[in-house]
Amino acid sequence: MNRRDALKNTALLGGTAALSTSLLGLLQSCQAQARLDWEPQFLSTAQAQLVGALVDTILPTTDTPGALDVNVDVFIDLVFHKMYDEAGQKQVTTEMTTFDEDCQSKFGKVFADLDGEQKTTVLREAEANSPKSGRGVWGMSVEKTEPVGFYRSLKSLAVWAYCSSEEIGKNVLNYDPIPGPYQGCVPLSDVGKVYSL
Amino acid sequence: MSNYDYNYNIDAKKNMTYDAIVIGSGMSGGWAAKELCEAGLKTLVLERGRIVQHLKDYPNIDKESWDWKLRGGITPAEKKKHYKAIRTNWIGEGNKDLYANDEENPYTEIKPFMWLRAHQMGGRSQLWGRQTYRWSDLDFEANAKDGHGIDWPIRYKDIEPWYTYVEKYIGISGQALGLPQLPDSHFLPPMELNCVEKDVKARIEKNFPGRNMTIGRVAHLTVPHNGRGQCQSRNKCSMGCPFSAFFSSTSVTLPAANATGNMTIRPWSIAHSIIYDEQKGKATGVKVIDAESGEMVEYFAKIIFCNASTLSSTRILLNSTSNRFPNGMGNDSGELGHNLMDHTYRVGAMGVFEGHEDKYYKGRRPNGIYIPRYWNINEETQSDKFVRGFGYQGGAYRAGWGRGGNMDDFGADFKKSLLNDPGPWHFFITGFAECLPYHENKVTLDTDSLDKWGQPTLAIDCEWKDNELALNKQIQEDAVEMLEKSGLKDIIGFDNKHEPGFGIHEMGTARMGKDPKTSVLNAHNQVHGCENVFVTDGACMTSNSCVNPSLTYMALTARAANHAISELKKQNL
Numbered sequence: 001m002n003r004r005d006a007l008k009n010t011a012l013l014g015g016t017a018a019l020s021t022s023l024l025g026l027l028q029s030c031q032a033q034a035r036l037d038w039e040p041q042f043l044s045t046a047q048a049q050l051v052g053a054l055v056d057t058i059l060p061t062t063d064t065p066g067a068l069d070v071n072v073d074v075f076i077d078l079v080f081h082k083m084y085d086e087a088g089q090k091q092v093t094t095e096m097t098t099f100d101e102d103c104q105s106k107f108g109k110v111f112a113d114l115d116g117e118q119k120t121t122v123l124r125e126a127e128a129n130s131p132k133s134g135r136g137v138w139g140m141s142v143e144k145t146e147p148v149g150f151y152r153s154l155k156s157l158a159v160w161a162y163c164s165s166e167e168i169g170k171n172v173l174n175y176d177p178i179p180g181p182y183q184g185c186v187p188l189s190d191v192g193k194v195y196s197l
Numbered sequence: 198m199s200n201y202d203y204n205y206n207i208d209a210k211k212n213m214t215y216d217a218i219v220i221g222s223g224m225s226g227g228w229a230a231k232e233l234c235e236a237g238l239k240t241l242v243l244e245r246g247r248i249v250q251h252l253k254d255y256p257n258i259d260k261e262s263w264d265w266k267l268r269g270g271i272t273p274a275e276k277k278k279h280y281k282a283i284r285t286n287w288i289g290e291g292n293k294d295l296y297a298n299d300e301e302n303p304y305t306e307i308k309p310f311m312w313l314r315a316h317q318m319g320g321r322s323q324l325w326g327r328q329t330y331r332w333s334d335l336d337f338e339a340n341a342k343d344g345h346g347i348d349w350p351i352r353y354k355d356i357e358p359w360y361t362y363v364e365k366y367i368g369i370s371g372q373a374l375g376l377p378q379l380p381d382s383h384f385l386p387p388m389e390l391n392c393v394e395k396d397v398k399a400r401i402e403k404n405f406p407g408r409n410m411t412i413g414r415v416a417h418l419t420v421p422h423n424g425r426g427q428c429q430s431r432n433k434c435s436m437g438c439p440f441s442a443f444f445s446s447t448s449v450t451l452p453a454a455n456a457t458g459n460m461t462i463r464p465w466s467i468a469h470s471i472i473y474d475e476q477k478g479k480a481t482g483v484k485v486i487d488a489e490s491g492e493m494v495e496y497f498a499k500i501i502f503c504n505a506s507t508l509s510s511t512r513i514l515l516n517s518t519s520n521r522f523p524n525g526m527g528n529d530s531g532e533l534g535h536n537l538m539d540h541t542y543r544v545g546a547m548g549v550f551e552g553h554e555d556k557y558y559k560g561r562r563p564n565g566i567y568i569p570r571y572w573n574i575n576e577e578t579q580s581d582k583f584v585r586g587f588g589y590q591g592g593a594y595r596a597g598w599g600r601g602g603n604m605d606d607f608g609a610d611f612k613k614s615l616l617n618d619p620g621p622w623h624f625f626i627t628g629f630a631e632c633l634p635y636h637e638n639k640v641t642l643d644t645d646s647l648d649k650w651g652q653p654t655l656a657i658d659c660e661w662k663d664n665e666l667a668l669n670k671q672i673q674e675d676a677v678e679m680l681e682k683s684g685l686k687d688i689i690g691f692d693n694k695h696e697p698g699f700g701i702h703e704m705g706t707a708r709m710g711k712d713p714k715t716s717v718l719n720a721h722n723q724v725h726g727c728e729n730v731f732v733t734d735g736a737c738m739t740s741n742s743c744v745n746p747s748l749t750y751m752a753l754t755a756r757a758a759n760h761a762i763s764e765l766k767k768q769n770l
Contacts (some may be wrong), residue, residue: 047358058607064616078267085273123607132603135547135689137625139286142543142691149603156602161613163598166263172616173598177261179430179560181419185393188557194619195596197561 015049030160037072042081042089046110047096051076053112055158064172067158072166076157095150126151169196201424201452209463209496215241218483218498220513224747225319225502225734225754230454230462232758233502234561238765239456242462243485243497244375244734245505246317251448255437260265265290276750281312283500285699288600292435295324296340301426301649307658311698312508313649318464319447320506321701322747324435327416327563328590329369330744331360331380335574339631340675340740346536346634349525350711350720353380359752367751368422371414379588379744380567386419387412393459393622394566400683401568405680408571408679411604413564413590416444416757425449430560443563444644466488467650470517471526471730476617478521479770481731486650500729500770504754505683507735508537508640511706512655514717514724514732517644527668527707527717527724527732534641535632536708537659538741540700541587543693544669546676547625548685557595557619566594568626570743583667587743589625589676595619623744624685628672631743632665632697632706638682702746704738722757729770733757 041047052084053069055076067073080092100110107118114122130152134143148156162168169175216238219229226242233240248254261269269289274281281299288296297314304312315321334353341348357380364383364572373381390398390412398410417428418440425448426440435442441448454460465488472482472495503510511534517526525533568589572580600620604611643656662668669692677690697703710716713725718737724730733754735746740748764770 031736059612059615060609062609062612064612066612075268079270081269082272083270120608125544127605127607137543137545137547137627137691140543140693142545142547143689146743152602155607159598159601160268163601163615164259164262164268167618168585169261169263177431180426182389182430182558182560184389184394184558185553185556186559186560188555188619191557191559191619193617194615195561 038071040074040077043077045101047113048073048077049112049152050096050100050110053114053119053125054154055161057123057154058158059162063168067162070162070167072158072161072165075161075165076154079157079161092150099150114149122153163196199253200456201251201449202456203452205248205250205364205451205455206461207225207248207464209241209461210217211464212239212461213495214497215239215461216498217500217502218242218243218496219502221320221506221509221734222247222318222322222462222484222502223315223446223450223504223506223515223734224322224325225453225750226320226502227322227450228751228754229502229504229731229733229758230460231450232755233500233762234454234459235456236351236759236762238459238762240460241498242451243456243462243468243483244462244464244465245467245488248462248464249318249323249447250252251441251452252437256438257436259301259434260291260436269504279310284311285313291433292324294624296436302654303646303648304654305643305656306647307656309656309662309696309698310451310659311701312655312657312703314506314509314699315697318451318462319445323437323447325445325747326411326433326745328567328745329364329371329382329414329416329748330567331382332356332742332749333378333380335378335570336740336744339585339742340634342757344643345584346599346740347708347710347712347715350709350716352646354502354659355720355748356752356756359712359756360748363748363751366423367416367449368418368425369414369748370417370419372411374411374569376407376409376569378574382414385422388415388417388485388562388564390421390566391562391593392553392556393624395657395719396552397593397624397683397685398566399548399557401679402683405571410566410568415564415569416664417563418442423449425750430562432561432563432617435564440614441481466480466494467652468503468505468513469493469652470513471503471727472497473517473519473521473526473727476502476519478727481749486652489651491650499765500731502754502758502761503730503732503736504734507703508657508707510732510736511640512642512653512735514707516653521726526727526730527572529713530709530715530717532636532715533717534706535636535639536705537638537640537697538632538634538702538704538737538738539659539697540632540741540743541628541630541661541665541669541672543627543700544676544691545589545591545625545627546674546680546688547623547688548680548688550622550685553622580671582671584666585664585668585743587628587630587668587672589626589628589672591624593622594621624680624683626676626679628669628676629700629702629743629745630665630668630672632741634740635662638697638705640706657698661697666738684762702735702741704735704741707732707736709737709752710739716749721760722753731757731761
């Protein structure tokens with residue numbers, strides 16, 4: 001079952017008093033979407049909605065679970081909260097503001113409030129304009145590259161959060177905790193999926 | 198089947214006097230303990246950190262990423278605690294407790310130097326890369342032939358029986374090649390190359406006669422051996438192996454020493470200095486700081502093995518001053534602390550291999566490929582740009598979901614591809630170059646900067662010089678060329694310009710030699726002028742070859758310990 005669907009209709013009721021004026025404005029303009037059923041530790045509600053909408057667009061629910069089904073947004077909030085230092089937190093906060101401001105200036109709405117086609121347009125552009133991470137050797141990049149920027153670093157975080165989650169790692173990817181002696185050349189079709197570990 | 202006993206006797210209160218004291222319980226200390234205990238010597242092993250009982254004290258042995266709140270990531274506060282070693286990018290939730298606390302154990306980098314320390318039983322033998330290679334006479338004769346440093350007091354024939362002895366006990370897997378520059382070990386069956394590695398190997402060996410590519414030689418069991426199980430390709434070695442399939446002192450040598458009933462291991466014991474008796478003209482014991490209480494305790498023994506790791510052993514010797522040795526034990530030559538070496542690191546090339554898209558592998562092989570040294574190995578391969586040489590490690594792999602952030606897409610199709618397509622095959626090689634022994638690459642005691650226990654710390658003053666930089670240049674050029682001629686695409690050459698220390702193969706600072714005027718140790722690793730003290734970790738190295746050093750430390754230790762046992766019997770110590 002989708003926990004989010006279940007909570008969708010009740011989320012607004014309990015939290016209205018605590019909502020900021022900007023969020024109220026947002027909700028008034030867009031009653032049907034963009035609400036939160038969890039309490040971020042680092043992100044503001046609006047930022048959490050941005051992150052949620054981004055990861056949902058990058059890894060939507062299909063015949064396999066999507067990012068929101070495995071709480072990728074909740075985990076990313078935790079990463080910002082616990083793993084980022086102050087400078088990193090400041091930077092990502094600024095980047096999120098800029099990202100939504102760009103959406104505002106183009107479409108008059110923040111990213112979370114855009115329709116599917118508009119979201120795709122925004123991410124196509126972000127994808128094309130984001131430098132790639134350098135290839136790595138033994139845990140460190142060996143390629144000199146430009147900073148990847150907000151979109152690609154969020155996308156990388158989302159992929160990590162998604163694939164390292166128990167649901168995806170154990171039940172969707174090929175989970176092989178004790179492979180036995182290494183076999184160097186097996187048909188891909190025998191493995192079927194990408195390895196979890 | 199070996200007898201391993203993981204229930205350690207840690208009671209060092211009743212008895213202050215032993216036959217032997219071993220300082221350190223890592224790669225070489227474990228071997229010293231095993232050999233001395235098995236010869237019947239009552240042995241005290243001093244460990245500066247906690248006890249690590251094999252299997253029992255591996256809290257992360259079965260954890261997966263989702264079992265940790267941050268999926269293996271760590272916080273800025275934890276990073277700060279490891280502010281020196283964090284540069285490696287290897288420290289995560291699952292292994293952070295195996296790395297020393299850098300805040301409590303500072304050192305000064307006069308020039309940048311990454312010194313990685315492991316302060317618990319087993320030391321870095323729990324963290325090592327497990328690559329295991331013999332040296333050859335090309336290495337032992339190098340200094341004498343090209344005039345850099347001083348001559349080794351030993352040759353291959355002196356150490357060969359001890360390589361054999363160690364290998365047969367611990368189990369090394371690999372492929373015999375019969376190369377003079379990289380002698381074969383007594384091998385268990387090799388691990389398998391994957392399909393891309395097999396192709397690249399064939400292309401390199403065809404296009405570059407004299408160059409070989411082989412599976413890495415590793416201290417992993419590919420068949421059961423001495424009561425230990427075979428590698429199951431989990432590649433979580435540092436978190437502890439439930440099959441005891443890789444060698445560490447906590448899984449093999451210390452339990453073997455313990456099984457004799459002759460070993461006492463004292464945790465939380467920081468060796469302060471070695472006690473020298475001016476009348477007897479030899480060492481009588483070790484001053485120990487209890488890491489928990491801060492109290493100083495003295496233990497006594499007939500012989501002392503110093504196996505605290507390269508720089509820590511030298512720090513102990515520098516701190517061991519007496520009328521006889523005013524500048525540190527064994528420092529008549531003035532060479533103690535000097536001639537620090539490491540291997541260069543992360544210089545090479547990588548590219549994408551086209552083909553075998555319908556193939557994958559099974560298992561996370563804790564090993565890669567090795568390309569043995571091919572420069573300056575005979576008349577035909579002399580370089581006019583540098584002396585010595587380098588070898589490469591590397592391997593081929595499919596990127597898997599780790600490539601997701603860089604893929605050009607998002608949405609439903611992207612997710613499908615992320616989950617189902619392992620992505621292109623990448624292949625890389627990265628060189629390890631020999632470093633010459635320079636007198637001016639050194640460590641000194643820094644009495645202005647003290648550690649948590651009020652003890653002087655080390656100041657490290659070390660840099661690569663022209664020869665190492667020329668080797669690195671060649672590493673990268675050759676790597677790119679080999680990948681190009683092997684048909685790889687999208688090739689990049691790289692040199693991360695890491696400072697010394699990144700190779701984590703620090704060697705030298707108490708070198709062996711024939712002449713007490715120019716060296717610290719003799720041909721059996723005994724301190725010149727204080728022959729009942731043996732230093733058999735990386736500090737003893739007179740040059741540093743280009744191959745991984747641990748096997749040589751183990752062989753030298755077993756050799757020195759057996760020399761000590763025989764000299765004790767003759768009452769020469």
